[in-house]
């Protein structure tokens with residue numbers, strides 16, 4: 001069933017809608033609970049989650065297998081990705097791989113051809129008609145399902161996030177009182193998570209609608225320079241759809257990709273290896289299981 005038709009006939013998940021509204025409320029309330037330490041922790045953790053959890057972890061490593069690393073580094077990256085409160089690592093990678101294989105067709109989970117707000121946020125309130133089927137996520141992310149720690153994060157995605165929230169806010173309250181606890185809740189969880197949602201979701205909305213194209217791929221993916229800055233390199237999205245496995249997303253001299261620089265530095269220290277060069281067009285991840293558009 002086409003995604004648009006499915007969404008028309010279904011109601012959005014009320015728990016998810018309430019969660020998203022609550023987090024936005026906490027983000028809006030944050031300036032009223034200003035504390036310099038909360039703001040510093042918010043900035044540091046937002047950058048760390050975006051860089052190591054999402055751009056390198058969930059996206060280039062888990063979804064596309066763009067480089068090799070140890071189980072420890074993969075575990076750290078997957079943990080940070082989990083704390084972005086989007087989905088567990090298997091669900092995220094499966095949805096993203098499916099997006100690459102069906103980009104901007106009627107089966108794409110989040111194409112702006114349905115609507116800009118749909119591609120940006122509304123799609124997250126609905127189950128995808130194909131991805132929600134029993135065993136589909138496990139099949140699309142079968143390589144990741146072999147890692148017991150990734151499976152743990154996938155199955156305990158909600159409790160890990162709630163547990164970290166309660167422990168952090170509890171510790172902040174015990175240390176400097178309830179007002180600091182609320183400040184940490186609003187900045188470190190409200191502002192950080194909401195910012196990460198909108199940053200990452202702009203890949204689906206903005207980078208499939210605005211910007212320029214280097215490659216005539218059969219979808220609407222675009223390169224957006226300001227999004228590449230905000231997303232630490234992941235805004236070169238047309239390049240990425242042309243060569244999904246490549247570790248480096250900037251392909252022209254002015255297309256700067258900070259995540260690739262970070263990967264090269266990590267490689268110097270022996271933390272990552274086997275960075276995939278731009279040569280694997282057509283396969284969105286290591287195992288080539290997805291047929292269709294690259």
Ligand SMILES: [Zn+2]
Pocket residue numbers: 099103203204208221237241
């Ligand atoms: Zn895309």
Ligand SMILES: [Zn+2]
Pocket residue numbers: 059063064096100240244
């Ligand atoms: Zn991708």
